[in-house]
Each structure stands twice: as structure tokens, then as C-alpha cells.
Amino acid sequence: MPELPEVETVRLQLLYHLPKKTIKGVEVFHSKSVGFDEEFEDTFVGKTIEHIDRVGKLMIVSFARQRNLFLLAHLKMTGQFFFVAKDGELSGGGHSMTEADVRGLPNKHTRVAFYFTDGSALYFNDMRLFGYIKRASKEAVERARAGFGPEPIADDFDCEWFAAALKKKRTSIKAALLNQAFVAGLGNIYVDEALFRAGVRPTRRADKLTKAEAARLCRAAGEVMRESITVGGTTFQHFVDTKGENGNFTKQLQIFGKQNTPCITCGTTVQKIRVAGRGTHYCPKCQK
Numbered sequence: 151m152p153e154l155p156e157v158e159t160v161r162l163q164l165l166y167h168l169p170k171k172t173i174k175g176v177e178v179f180h181s182k183s184v185g186f187d188e189e190f191e192d193t194f195v196g197k198t199i200e201h202i203d204r205v206g207k208l209m210i211v212s213f214a215r216q217r218n219l220f221l222l223a224h225l226k227m228t229g230q231f232f233f234v235a236k237d238g239e240l241s242g243g244g245h246s247m248t249e250a251d252v253r254g255l256p257n258k259h260t261r262v263a264f265y266f267t268d269g270s271a272l273y274f275n276d277m278r279l280f281g282y283i284k285r286a287s288k289e290a291v292e293r294a295r296a297g298f299g300p301e302p303i304a305d306d307f308d309c310e311w312f313a314a315a316l317k318k319k320r321t322s323i324k325a326a327l328l329n330q331a332f333v334a335g336l337g338n339i340y341v342d343e344a345l346f347r348a349g350v351r352p353t354r355r356a357d358k359l360t361k362a363e364a365a366r367l368c369r370a371a372g373e374v375m376r377e378s379i380t381v382g383g384t385t386f387q388h389f390v391d392t393k394g395e396n397g398n399f400t401k402q403l404q405i406f407g408k409q410n411t412p413c414i415t416c417g418t419t420v421q422k423i424r425v426a427g428r429g430t431h432y433c434p435k436c437q438k
């Protein structure tokens with residue numbers, strides 16, 4: 151499953167291509183992908199894309215002169231967006247991109263296609279059909295936004311608020327960080343990385359962290375996500391961004407997936423356990 155940095159990478163690249171494009175035609179190949187919305191195709195013809203925003207891993211597309219019409223898009227396990235310019239140049243982004251994914255678009259995994267008046271097109275491919283691109287009202291967008299806490303990568307993320315809020319959490323710090331309603335955007339990989347950098351053990355109770363630990367963790371969470379976005383996310387299962395480039399944050403992972411190998415800081419063997427139902431990696435010496 152793509153994590154937030156990957157989704158942000160895709161969003162930034164869609165943002166590069168899509169604003170000001172007017173939709174000439176829409177083709178829905180699988181109605182589950184649009185929430186069985188029978189009016190989906192007709193609704194978007196003639197609309198001009200204004201902006202692509204994001205909350206958590208949900209992308210929000212807005213349209214010029216439309217205050218109550220949005221698209222909510224989630225890649226889930228296997229969703230991909232491919233933008234094809236009018237000269238045929240392809241930019242692809244999403245999960246698990248192989249050559250077969252991009253052959254002859256639209257192809258058997260294409261669920262929705264948008265054709266623009268300038269001859270370019272956007273394809274939503276999703277092999278496993280867990281992803282979606284759905285019509286939404288302003289109210290639905292606001293509801294979706296309300297389900298997410300602030301993001302550690304936001305400029306105004308407040309580390310003092312974070313430290314105070316942790317004091318009310320009686321779960322493990324790992325579970326607290328995975329809870330998107332508390333802080334949005336940290337998935338399993340980035341939680342492990344942030345906890346390692348901060349020297350905090352994933353099993354610690356969130357409300358027992360010291361002020362200094364909470365401050366270190368706050369900084370580490372922002373850093374690890376920003377670094378990942380700059381390099382285009384992690385390359386699990388050939389994740390490719392919308393320019394067709396592999397994300398290479400995988401090379402910079404310090405603890406995730408490093409079980410049974412020596413810790414890069416102290417040489418102690420990295421452990422893998424289950425915390426909050428997720429595979430969790432930590433160094434028993436560096437993380438207290």
C-alpha cells in the first residue's frame with residue numbers, strides 16, 4: 151500500500167499536469183471504482199480541473215466555478231494514475247507499475263478514463279478494485295477532512311500540542327502515531343523510522359514519553375516524511391511516481407525491514423515484533 155509520501159508525490163505530479171484542463175469525455179469501465187455512480191460520466195463533462203489537494207492519503211480534486219463538486223481519489227492497494235499528454239508522452243504514478251500496466255491505455259486494469267479537450271488523458275488503473283475516484287459534495291469533503299489530524303509535514307505542525315496530546319493517550323506510542331485522527335499521514339514504515347530516529351521504543355506507552363522524547367519524535371516524524379517526499383517515496387513493489395521514476399527512499403530506511411541485521415548506530419541486532427497489529431522494527435539498545 152502506498153504511504154503518504156508516495157501519495158503526495160503522485161499528487162504533486164498530477165498538480166503539474168491537470169489544473170486548467172477541461173474534461174471532454176469520461177469513460178467508466180468499472181462502476182465500483184466510482185462508487186456505482188450512474189451519473190459519474192455526465193457530471194464531469196465540461197468541467198475544468200482547478201486544484202488537487204490532499205488530506206491523509208485521500209486526494210481531493212476541485213473544479214473551476216464548482217463549489218459543491220469534487221472528486222475524492224484513494225489509491226488503496228493497487229490504484230494508479232497515468233497521464234498521457236497529447237503527444238503520447240506518458241507519466242505514471244501509483245503502485246506496482248510494470249510495463250504491462252501502461253501498455254495500450256486504456257487497458258484491462260483501467261477503471262476510469264478522463265479525456266481532456268487538449269487531447270491529453272488521465273487513466274485510473276486499479277487491478278484489485280479497492281481504490282476509488284468518487285464524486286463528492288463540499289459537505290462530504292469536509293467530513294473527510296474532519297477525520298484526519300494535523301500532519302507532521304505541515305509548516306504549522308505544533309510540537310508542543312503534540313507533546314501535550316500524547317499525555318492523554320493510553321496506547322502504545324506506535325498505535326498513537328498510526329491513528330490518523332490524531333496525526334495524519336504516518337504509515338507503518340514512517341512510524342518505525344521516526345521512532346528509531348527519536349530513540350523511542352514502539353511499545354512505550356504514549357503518555358509516558360518525556361517532554362524531550364516527544365520533541366525529538368515530533369521533529370523526526372516531520373523529517374522522515376519530508377525526506378521521503380523529496381526522493382519520491384519508497385519503492386515497495388516498484389512504486390513509480392507520475393514521471394515514471396522509482397521512489398528511492400527505500401535506500402534511506404534505517405530500521406524498517408532491517409530485522410536480524412546489525413543496527414546502523416550500535417550494531418545490536420534489530421528486532422521485529424508485532425505492535426498495534428503491525429510488523430514493527432526497533433533496536434533494543436538505541437530505543438528506550
Ligand SMILES: [Zn+2]
Nearest residue numbers: 413416433436
Ligand atoms: Zn542500535
